[in-house]
Amino acid sequence: MPDMPRSSQPLPRAFFARPADRIARDLLGARLVVRDAAGGVTRHAIFETEAYLGAHDLACHGSKGMTKRNAVMFGPAGRWYVYLCYGMHWMLNVVTGAEGVPAAVLIRGAGAFVGPGRVTRGLGIDKAFDGQSAVRRAGLWLEAGEPISPRSISRTPRIGVGYAGEWAAKPLRFVFDPESLGPLGQR
DNA sequence: GCAGTGATCATA
DNA sequence: ATGATCACTGCC
Numbered sequence A: 001m002p003d004m005p006r007s008s009q010p011l012p013r014a015f016f017a018r019p020a021d022r023i024a025r026d027l028l029g030a031r032l033v034v035r036d037a038a039g040g041v042t043r044h045a046i047f048e049t050e051a052y053l054g055a056h057d058l059a060c061h062g063s064k065g066m067t068k069r070n071a072v073m074f075g076p077a078g079r080w081y082v083y084l085c086y087g088m089h090w091m092l093n094v095v096t097g098a099e100g101v102p103a104a105v106l107i108r109g110a111g112a113f114v115g116p117g118r119v120t121r122g123l124g125i126d127k128a129f130d131g132q133s134a135v136r137r138a139g140l141w142l143e144a145g146e147p148i149s150p151r152s153i154s155r156t157p158r159i160g161v162g163y164a165g166e167w168a169a170k171p172l173r174f175v176f177d178p179e180s181l182g183p184l185g186q187r
Numbered sequence B: 001g002c003a004g005t006g007a008t009c010a011t012a
Numbered sequence C: 001a002t003g004a005t006c007a008c009t010g011c012c
Helices: A020-026 A116-123 A162-169
Strands: A031-035 A041-052 A080-085 A089-095 A104-110 A140-143 A153-156 A173-176
Touching (some): A020 A041, A020 A104, A031 A116, A089 A116, A104 A116
Antiparallel strands (some): A031 A140, A041 A104, A041 A173, A089 A104, A153 A173
């Protein structure tokens, strides 16, 4: 990975051109930055993520091949992949890895927002962000945060992917425990 | 514990 | 055209 940029700069595209599990871990403590309609900017520390590794990962949307919904995942790293789940909840992901490989990291918790649907509802994120760049200071981007201790990171299986066979059990959910949310960081 | 919710996708 | 599915949430 290249040197971390100044924290007021977006994380660069090279940050995202790496394996999704590594990025999911590295995004803990990073900031999700939102610019609202009036031009005001707010920053939200990321504390929960999940990695979706590619076509071989049966929990990953990309494992079923490219569709209209998931096409962004197959594109270059550093773009947002946003989709609707259960008819009401927008899920916010950032595309990772090499172009052509459908991998991404789901942002499940940031700032005051616990849970992926609450992050998007709280920040007003919807389909309009799907396919947009996550590495420019436009409407929504990511910045480095304070370094965090590896000891404050827990890993668990991903939530809600029980259909994915052996992939359901892999520890690809990452939780930052500031102190004592519990060893597994259960929500 | 489970209903709500509606776009998306496979099947036809 | 139709039916199943779904990386969730909120209230019972």
